[in-house]
Amino acid sequence: MLQDVTSDIYHLLHPKMVFFVTSIDKSGKPNVMTCAWATPVSEEPPIVIVCISKESYTAELIRQTKEFVINIPTKKLLKALWTCGKTSGRDTDKFRKAGLKIMDAKKVGPPAVAGCAGYIECKLWKTVDAGECHVFFGKVLSAYADEIYVEKGLWKGNAEIPLHLGGSRIVYFR
């Protein structure tokens, strides 16, 4: 028998990789949030999208300074993922609260989160209004990953990258 899941429609498209998005304000102060809604949309040129609530501080900062970094964590950073997904940078220094270390990005202003398995640095190319979210299209300026976890550009599985199922449920890519 088929069950009606209309009110949970997006869960059918999970699990999704869950990662940190880093951004900065005009004075250079960084913020970090947890995000699961993202996908590549073009290879040539390389473009990815992140779907971010219009009300979040991150969306405000990306609209202002037009750059962001996708930071793909390992299982070790799971606790920080929840912290950065449950509090706002408007009133909290989440790097401090989550015990995250900052690392300079290579080509954009927002810093990266040290200790992640992979990084995608983006310059804002286009913004689309989609319900409660802004869909930010990022032109990829630089992408790199820890050689411990990748081989010929593919995840090896040993990073145990968190995948969000929905709610508080996480599974791991192995």
Ligand SMILES: Cc1cc2nc3c(=O)[nH]c(=O)nc-3n(C[C@H](O)[C@H](O)[C@H](O)COP(=O)(O)O)c2cc1C
């Ligand atoms: C597992 C998980 C996944 C999330 N995915 C998204 C997402 O894809 N888009 C989004 O706008 N918020 C997402 N959130 C919620 C934001 O991380 C949350 O609203 C955060 O407080 C925003 O922080 P900011 O105001 O500092 O930008 C997610 C939270 C968690 C815990």
